Amino acid sequence: MKGFWKEVTKLTHALWCADEHACVFCGDKHGPICLTCTTDYLHPDMGRCLGCGKFILSEKTHCFDCAAGMGPKQLDQVTAWGHYTGGLREFIQSIKFKAHPRRLIEIARPFSDWAISQLPVVDGVVAVPMHATRLAERGFNQAEVIASALHWELGLQIIPGVERIESTISQVPLSRQERLHNLKGAFAVRQPEYLKGRSVWLVDDVTTTGATLEAVAEVLRESGVQAIYGLCLAAGMDKENLAGAKPQA
């Protein structure tokens, strides 16, 4: 009987406090994202490089590389929600490498709210595609899961049609030049008429140099897409900031 009442209290508590979640990133304070993690990873006080989404000082518009003309050219704007470090990095890695795509639900609302406040409304979202071999191994494409979260929260249509036809090696160990070269001919659109004249958010999990977004944007432009905005969960920090304004996490 005692056990029964214990369960009842637990259940009532769960219903009553349905809105109280632990922080997605650190797990112990008020969520979905606690104040400390918001400051540490989402940096509301900082700007994003319009060219590649990197974190920059709020008074700037472009990062060092993009200002020097080395960034992506095909995108109208790129933006990223948080800095790829600490708890946010662990969160993304747990989704991709520990097979927890469902965890993206936990951030669907704050991420979508933020995205709609940063980017113009568009016709739909395009997820950066994954090659069939990788998809077969992992069983899901995290970019598609993010796109479906945006669809769920904001009612934006998911636009299919871009494919990854070349399986490339991982971008991680490559330099900026090598990354662009690595992705040459990796993406294709089979039915361009479906995309013509539309405006889209191009969604991926992480961006560092913007090379992947750029390669997809290229085939989208060729298919007649009018406006392309890159949107990612996380991006890097501009080199200049790392040395000066922000201590490295």
Added chain:
Amino acid sequence: MNFFLTLTKNGNVSFSPFWEKENLDPSIISYLSAPLPLALIQVVEERLDRQVPTCFWRRGSKGKDIKLEILKILKAFGGDLLCFTWQEPSLVSSIRQIGSEQNHGNEQEDEVRKAFNQLVLARQLSIGDLHGLARELRVKEEEIIKLAHFNVEQGSGQWIPAVKPLGSGWQCQRCGEKNVDEWPSLYGMAATCRSCESIGSSTSLNVLYRDQRSLLDGPSEVLFQPHWVLTEAQRQASEQVLEFLQDPSVETALLWAACGAGKTEVCFPPAAWALKQGKSVLFAAPRQDVISDIVPRLKRDFPDYPFQVLTGTSLVKYKVGGMVLATTHQVLRFWRAFDVIFMDEMDAFPYHGSRALEWGLQHALRQDGKMLYLSATPSRDGLKAVQLGKMKLIRLPARHHRNPLPVPSWERSRHSLEPKGCKDVAVAQIGTLRAQGPVLIFVPKISWIVPWIKCFRRRFPDWSIDGSYSADQGRSTKIEQLRQGKFDLFVSTTILERGITLPGIQVVVLAADHPVFDERALVQMAGRVGRTRENPAGKVVFMAENMTAAIQTAVQWIEEQNSLALELGLIEA
């Protein structure tokens, strides 16, 4: 890792990680163009089995029908996302090395195969684990998969989905957990287990390799040279343990020992007997420090015997030997591997209360294997099993120096023992205790540590006083200094309740009536006193406003051990 679904001339469905003719059984005539998760292939196999009776009369055209049927079943899962064609296995034109180089290559391959087969005996490994093994052996990941699959084809190993559909739900095959995270995948619903994630991910899209061979291949010579003489109490217990191992009628037993009675050594002679019989032995414990404490003692007493030490921080994860020392998490990497398991500290975190670790330990035991739990403070479930007659009870009630265990005294405090008031009476009492030896003071909360240290320092400015808790950065240095007797007073949370011997120490538990102190914690804390021959006695004081059931039980347990020891003539009256 995914597998190619294969089909033989007779319409038998099977699977292989490879599609090249040279890696496939010659009777296989076709395979599906894209590889699939094993769980899905098993679903296909099951559904085909169910359909067999209805279409036996069409046996003539079975081959074609089965191909269509399989595609139909798969379509139900992945819709249009999965598209397959049937392919015929073909030779891959790889130019083999010729002449002496080829021989050299073969020799190397043989060595790798031999090493692999020794290291994976009785193991249960994820693909991530196999990749780690490939790195340790310095071969390509694909080579290791090939060796594992060869064993599967020979019947000495098995591939199983890491998380398997079970009824309307799922079950993780590594830790037994049924409460898993479900998510929609390319292949329909998939599931990921969270409870054993700390040793690598386990999902329904991936597989485990289970080796079905035994760790030892038969009786052998074992050099056992104990460097100590068992006390009378230990000798009696050790004999009972050996009897238990030899008695086919009981499977589990509990060795209930007094704190500091030397329960680990009691198991050494029975372990030696088991190894000589060709029975594999596991020493398991929930925490790493217990394992690292046993290792040097075993090495000394079994000088030549190869054994595997596996903890979360071991650099080499794969070793050879019929005796294994492992934390309970590492035990999840074994499957029906041990004839004898000695499980130390069954009531300690993280084992106690973890369904996954308990399941893992049960499944690491071979059929008709023996499980002996060791504890000074057995868990409620353990005691219940003894009462119900499901578990044999072996007692070890006395310490080697033949002195009774110090019985705690309850000092009633009139006020709460919160540190803010810095109670004079309590402080004075603790001060007098110091005359008999250094004093270890347990508190129920981390937040009490610093204020109590300050309070003691104010009162005894010349003494060396410090404290520690789990997240304390300087924890290990402070504990080392404590071992060396460098502190007069030391304030701690329950982190020091187990597994530490401090010569001459006296123990005070502040707010012993706090709910965090159950009878087990209290007995363990009291058990720090009087462990050495030089200081066989000492004081244990429970300071509390109220007497609780936990305090009563703790005192009762300790008194019971003493009276049993007296009865058996194991301590001096």
